Amino acid sequence: MKEPIRKLNGQRALDTAKPLRHVVAAMILRGSGAEREVFICQRRPDQPMGLKWEFPGGKIEPGETPKEALARELSEELGIVAEIGDHITTVRHTYRNGGTIEIQFFAVTEFSGDLDNRIFQEMLWSPLERLPDYDFLAADLTLIRDLAEGKIL
Numbered sequence: 001m002k003e004p005i006r007k008l009n010g011q012r013a014l015d016t017a018k019p020l021r022h023v024v025a026a027m028i029l030r031g032s033g034a035e036r037e038v039f040i041c042q043r044r045p046d047q048p049m050g051l052k053w054e055f056p057g058g059k060i061e062p063g064e065t066p067k068e069a070l071a072r073e074l075s076e077e078l079g080i081v082a083e084i085g086d087h088i089t090t091v092r093h094t095y096r097n098g099g100t101i102e103i104q105f106f107a108v109t110e111f112s113g114d115l116d117n118r119i120f121q122e123m124l125w126s127p128l129e130r131l132p133d134y135d136f137l138a139a140d141l142t143l144i145r146d147l148a149e150g151k152i153l
């Protein structure tokens with residue numbers, strides 16, 4: 001009698017598990033050395049996790065490569081045509097209610113068009129060491145610290 005019950009419980013656990021969400025985000029960089037800055041964006045108050053800061057990007061749609069997805073998101077969100085550069089790091093994070101996301105970060109140093117705010121509350125260039133001053137999404141916090149301490153880039 002015990003075996004079927006264990007199977008049923010296992011199936012139920014699988015049915016309720018939220019799938020891993022695949023996200024891409026850009027570190028748009030300018031300047032070099034101590035002058036280096038990265039472009040960051042603040043979510044609108046009406047969005048989930050409103051007013052938190054993030055790197056521009058979003059979910060990978062079916063059939064897209066990560067770089068294609070990021071180029072599309074940067075076009076939609078900022079109106080730029082970006083050349084997606086090196087992969088910097090991948091972060092996994094489980095939000096309390098939203099399941100687990102995996103974010104692939106890519107460097108962007110070349111783009112055409114002017115940065116145009118199409119969806120954000122605010123957006124700005126920040127020196128790397130000033131990043132911890134902004135209230136970033138929880139998934140980004142280790143990366144923010146590493147960037148500020150010069151451990152990445």
Ligand SMILES: Nc1nc2c([nH]c(=O)n2[C@@H]2O[C@H](COP(=O)(O)OP(=O)(O)OP(=O)(O)O)[C@@H](O)[C@H]2O)c(=O)[nH]1
Binds near residue numbers: 024053101138139
């Ligand atoms: N773009 C971006 N998303 C991030 C970062 N950090 C982080 O946790 N995320 C999360 O990754 C997901 C990005 O997908 P999205 O931009 O399509 O998010 P969304 O939920 O606002 O859009 P939706 O309305 O289509 O669901 C969001 O859940 C967002 O909170 C980041 O630095 N940049």
